[in-house]
Amino acid sequence: QLQLQESGPGLVKPSETLSLTCNVSGGSISTRSYYWGWIRQPPGKGLEWIGTIYYSGSTNYNPSLRSRVTISADTSKNHFSLKLDSVTAADTAVYYCATCAEWVGWFGPWGQGSLVTVSS
């Protein structure tokens, strides 16, 4: 059974880089035709897609975040990562990783989520 688990610092200072990793078990991130994505949710607000990386390594980012986001994958460790540069308090959110099969278009399963607070 495919499982995803986010990990990374829970506190990041303003103007620094937020870094999170999603560890995948029960399947390979190299599996053909799967996207691996990041979604965030500010406290009390809705879901926002951040970006995805395809099994081949190609990436797609939310246009509103594209200038600050990098998603990468390490197939040897079977995990993928998120970096968000120049963070502000507005980037405080629960960050979820999830997967999406190319032939379905919806995300599932999801990780449990990781709260990242941006504060000095």
Place this chain on the structure above:
Amino acid sequence: SYVLTQPPSVSVAPGQTARITCGGNKIGSTSVHWYQQKPGQAPVLVVYDDADRPSGIPERISGSKSGNTATLAISRVEAGDEADYYCQVWDSTTDHLNWVFGGGTKLTVL
């Protein structure tokens, strides 16, 4: 870019039917998916491809679509249905792929 519009809140008495809408100018030409999210939990898919249910989702939960509006209906509402609900589409029609979520609707069971 793609925008999906949901009502911020819907309230319904137990046993009644709740309907949550999701509007967007391209909904008629793409599949709509729905998630349920309870406090402190990750979203869970409850309807995919407009009207299909994953295994384990009760038949009380159903989806439909007409024109550029998709609707999630929950019949015989129970207290346990109280949650936030999000619609989502995947815009794969351009070179740049986008996954788009609606703003979410809080379902309150009176």
